[in-house]
Amino acid sequence: xxxxxxxxxxxxxxxxxxxxxxxxxxxxxxxxxxxxxxxxxxxxxxxxxxxxxxxxxxxxxxxxxxxxxxxxxxxxxxxxxxxxxxxxxxxxxxxxxxxxxxxxxxxxxxxxxxxxxxxxxxxxxxxxxxxxxxxxxxxxxxxxxxxxxxxxxxxxxxxxxxxxxxxxxxxxxxxxxxxxxxxxxxxxxxxxxxxxxxxxxxxxxxxxxxxxxxxxxxxxxxxxxxxxxxxxxxxxxxxxxxxxxxxxxxxxxxxxxxxxxxxxxxxxxxxxxxxxxxxxxxxxxxxxxxxxxxxx
Numbered sequence: 351x352x353x354x355x356x357x358x359x360x361x362x363x364x365x366x367x368x369x370x371x372x373x374x375x376x377x378x379x380x381x382x383x384x385x386x387x388x389x390x391x392x393x394x395x396x397x398x399x400x401x402x403x404x405x406x407x408x409x410x411x412x413x414x415x416x417x418x419x420x421x422x423x424x425x426x427x428x429x430x431x432x433x434x435x436x437x438x439x440x441x442x443x444x445x446x447x448x449x450x451x452x453x454x455x456x457x458x459x460x461x462x463x464x465x466x467x468x469x470x471x472x473x474x475x476x477x478x479x480x481x482x483x484x485x486x487x488x489x490x491x492x493x494x495x496x497x498x499x500x501x502x503x504x505x506x507x508x509x510x511x512x513x514x515x516x517x518x519x520x521x522x523x524x525x526x527x528x529x530x531x532x533x534x535x536x537x538x539x540x541x542x543x544x545x546x547x548x549x550x551x552x553x554x555x556x557x558x559x560x561x562x563x564x565x566x567x568x569x570x571x572x573x574x575x576x577x578x579x580x581x582x583x584x585x586x587x588x589x590x591x592x593x594x595x596x597x598x599x600x601x602x603x604x605x606x607x608x609x610x611x612x613x614x615x616x617x618x619x620x621x622x623x624x625x626x627x628x629x630x631x632x633x634x635x636x637x638x639x640x641x642x643x644x645x646x
Contacts, residue, residue, distance in 0.1 A: 538566035
């Protein structure tokens with residue numbers, strides 16, 4: 351490992367004014383900075399961020415060529431002399447593209463849970479995670495480290511409601527989640543689609559959102575109309591069935607009056623059915639039969 355090094359043009363160039371406290375903090379950080387052969391550093395396979403914008407990495411690489419890499423990576427010792435990135439994989443990728451041979455790092459030792467939390471917090475603060483990556487990272491903290499939602503919220507400085515809403519995105523159809531990752535639709539679109547429980551319909555609507563470049567507000571209106579139209583046929587059929595039942599009840603009452611005993615009409619649909627006439631004694635049967643015979 352190379353000797354300790356400073357960063358850029360010095361503390362005074364990094365912090366303007368007379369902020370003595372801030373300069374003191376920076377001095378403490380600089381004391382911890384080492385330089386490591388970039389080929390001895392490897393990414394963290396468990397880091398929450400899975401997708402990297404190659405255009406932005408190229409832009410950062412060009413900046414590194416011009417100004418160097420000012421902010422060090424946070425790493426921890428791995429196996430066989432290698433170091434694992436805890437925070438700063440995007441900078442590491444850009445530095446490699448820029449042809450950097452040695453890279454500034456701060457070497458730390460953390461537990462697996464701490465590594466996960468630090469990587470998640472860094473990406474959230476930089477807004478580098480897409481909504482699905484963020485939700486999956488929260489889910490890992492909950493499942494792998496037995497944290498509750500409010501504990502996750504406290505660690506990443508977010509409200510519990512924000513964590514809950516984020517986790518709900520994982521209930522979406524996998525194809526819809528992939529569309530979020532590919533930035534074809536936003537998390538606001540996705541939250542509106544959560545009301546659609548049929549996953550095929552969910553995906554169909556997501557494609558419509560993308561194809562028509564719909565806003566979140568337009569999406570909310572579309573989903574509201576879809577749900578209303580979906581329920582409408584059911585309501586109309588139920589209303590029709592109720593009207594039919596009333597008609598047959600009326601027939602039953604009229605036949606009961608004429609025959610003098612209880613009558614049930616079993617409607618089988620399509621104009622077909624069965625009439626059942628009840629009797630409770632031989633005399634009752636004779637009387638009801640007599641009334642029906644007199645109707646000839």
